[in-house]
Amino acid sequence: MRLNINHSKNNIIGGFKLPYSLNGSPHNRSKWVDENDTKEVENLTGGLFINYLRKIEKRQIVYFSHNARDENKNPDIFIHFEGYNQSVQITQIVLNDYLKKFNQTKKLCIKISKLIAEIYKPSIKINIQIYPPWGIEEPTRSSGAVHKRAAKLIANTISENIGTLCSERKYLNFHLDKKIFKNFADGYNLFPVPHTHQSNYFGDNNVYVDYEFDDIRISEEDIHNSVNKVYNNKNGGNSDILLIWGDRNHLMGTETMIFKNLQEKFKNSTFKSVYFMCFENIKKVEKRMIFCSKVCETK
Numbered sequence: 362m363r364l365n366i367n368h369s370k371n372n373i374i375g376g377f378k379l380p381y382s383l384n385g386s387p388h389n390r391s392k393w394v395d396e397n398d399t400k401e402v403e404n405l406t407g408g409l410f411i412n413y414l415r416k417i418e419k420r421q422i423v424y425f426s427h428n429a430r431d432e433n434k435n436p437d438i439f440i441h442f443e444g445y446n447q448s449v450q451i452t453q454i455v456l457n458d459y460l461k462k463f464n465q466t467k468k469l470c471i472k473i474s475k476l477i478a479e480i481y482k483p484s485i486k487i488n489i490q491i492y493p494p495w496g497i498e499e500p501t502r503s504s505g506a507v508h509k510r511a512a513k514l515i516a517n518t519i520s521e522n523i524g525t526l527c528s529e530r531k532y533l534n535f536h537l538d539k540k541i542f543k544n545f546a547d548g549y550n551l552f553p554v555p556h557t558h559q560s561n562y563f564g565d566n567n568v569y570v571d572y573e574f575d576d577i578r579i580s581e582e583d584i585h586n587s588v589n590k591v592y593n594n595k596n597g598g599n600s601d602i603l604l605i606w607g608d609r610n611h612l613m614g615t616e617t618m619i620f621k622n623l624q625e626k627f628k629n630s631t632f633k634s635v636y637f638m639c640f641e642n643i644k645k646v647e648k649r650m651i652f653c654s655k656v657c658e659t660k
Contacts, residue, residue, distance in 0.1 A: 379561055380488045380490070380552055380554070380560070380561055380562070380571075381554045381555065381558040381559060381560050381561055382559060383558055383559065384559060384645070385558075385559030385560060386560070386561040386562070387610045387641065387643050388563075388610065389559075389563070390643050390644065390645070391643070391645070392644060393640075393641075393644050394406075394642060396453060396608075399437075400427065402451065402606075403427060403437050403438055403451055406451050406604060406606050406638065407425050407437075407438045407440075407449070407451070408425075409640075409651055409653070410425075410440075411424075411440060413638070413651075413653045417653075420442065421442055421443045422440060422441070422442055424441050425438050425439060425441065426438065426439050426441065427439075428448070434450065434595065434597065434598035434599055434600075435598070435599050436448035436449055436450055436598075436599065437449060437450050437451045437600075438451065440602075447601045447602055448600040448602065449601070450595060450598050450600040450602070450603050450604070451604045451606065452594070452603070452604070452606075453606055453607060453608075454587055454591050454605050454606070454619065454637075455587060455607070456579060456583050456584065456587050456611060456612065456613075456615070457587055457590070458580070458582075458586070459577060459578075459579045459583055459611070459613070462577045463577055463611070466572060466577060469508075470562065470563035470564065470570040470571065470572050471565075472508060473489075473491070473508055473512055473515075473564075473570045473572065474563065474564025474565060474566070474568045474569060474570045475564075475565070475566075476509055476512030476513075476516075477489070477512045477515050477516045477519070477568045478565065478566035478567070478568045479512075480512065480513055481516040481517070481519055481520045482567060482568070483520075483523055483526070483567045483568065484523070484567070485553055485554070485556070485567060486556070486559075486560055486567045486569065487526060487553060487567060487568055487569065488551070488552045488553075488554055488560055488562055488569050488571070489515060489519075489550070489551055489569065489571070490549060490550050490562075490570075491511070491546045491549045491570065491571070491572045491573070492546060492547060492550075492573065493544065493545070493546050493547065493572075493573055494544055494546070494547045495547075503543075507542060507543075507545050511537070511542065511545065511549075515549060518533075518535055518551065519568075522551065526551060526553045527553065529553075530552075530553055530555070531552075532550045532552050533551045533552075534548065534550045535549055535550070535551075536548040546572075554569070579613055581618070584622055587619075588619065588622040588623055589626065591623075592626045592627065592630075596630055596632075597631050600632065601632065601634070602632060602633065602634050602636065603627075603630070603632045603634075603635045604638060605623065605635065605636065605638070606637075606638040607619070607637075607638075607639040608639070608640070608642040609639050609640060609641045609642075609652075610641055610642060610643070612639060619637070620654065623635065623637055623657075624656055627656055627657050630657065630659065632659065633658065633659050634655060634656075635656040635657050636653060636655050636656060637653070637654055637656050638651065638652065639652050639653075640652065
């Protein structure tokens with residue numbers, strides 16, 4: 362377990378570009394903790410936090426316990442030290458604008474995948490990468506009729522080329538008629554996923570679609586607004602410590618920028634100390650990495 366923060370990137374545009382992997386996309390895999398299960402979150406993050414305090418800050422901690430009355434900005438857990446206790450409030454930071462766009466795009470990828478599979482379901486796993494015109498940063502809104510036309514065309518293309526896709530592992534590229542599809546996309550490619558691997562795209566029935574979901578931009582404004590939301594919701598609470606945690610799969614390499622924004626925002630905090638923790642919220646990972654560091658401390 363690694364307990365520090367030392368990232369060099371200030372921002373990131375997009376995510377993974379690998380079309381497939383042994384375990385598939387982290388966005389498709391089971392989560393380590395359910396964000397909607399308050400007690401489960403408290404158990405996991407509380408346990409990780411006291412481990413950090415013991416190993417890094419060399420604090421003499423006996424155990425932690427839950428607070429049955431954790432509403433109205435009251436503590437979520439109590440950390441029991443030798444001879445005294447400290448109260449902790451736990452909250453998650455989410456890049457709200459990015460997550461909203463990501464979920465919208467994921468939903469569209471799944472929709473197109475289902476439309477394709479309704480027409481033709483291939484015998485092998487096929488990745489379909491649909492790329493919007495150059496100069497368009499993110500997928501544009503388009504009608505359901507356009508999605509159906511694209512799905513029918515792609516399904517027919519897979520059917521016509523299934524022999525090549527089964528025998529050769531290479532990209533097959535196709536253009537779309539600008540008069541018909543306009544700004545929806547310039548074209549698409551097909552690529553067979555090795556049978557020993559899983560697609561990193563979204564879909565089912567051997568049809569997986571990437572409609573630029575991994576090129577959604579994260580803005581500094583989104584980071585700033587997300588930090589402000591945590592501050593406005595939690596500052597003035599009745600706890601000694603605020604523990605802010607995030608899922609690295611959705612923070613997308615912006616941890617350093619988030620940390621700096623938290624430092625600036627919480628320098629006049631009502632909490633005695635504020636900490637930032639992040640980890641990949643995936644149940645099974647090859648090497649579990651936990652990052653945690655103190656944001657600020659009120660003297």
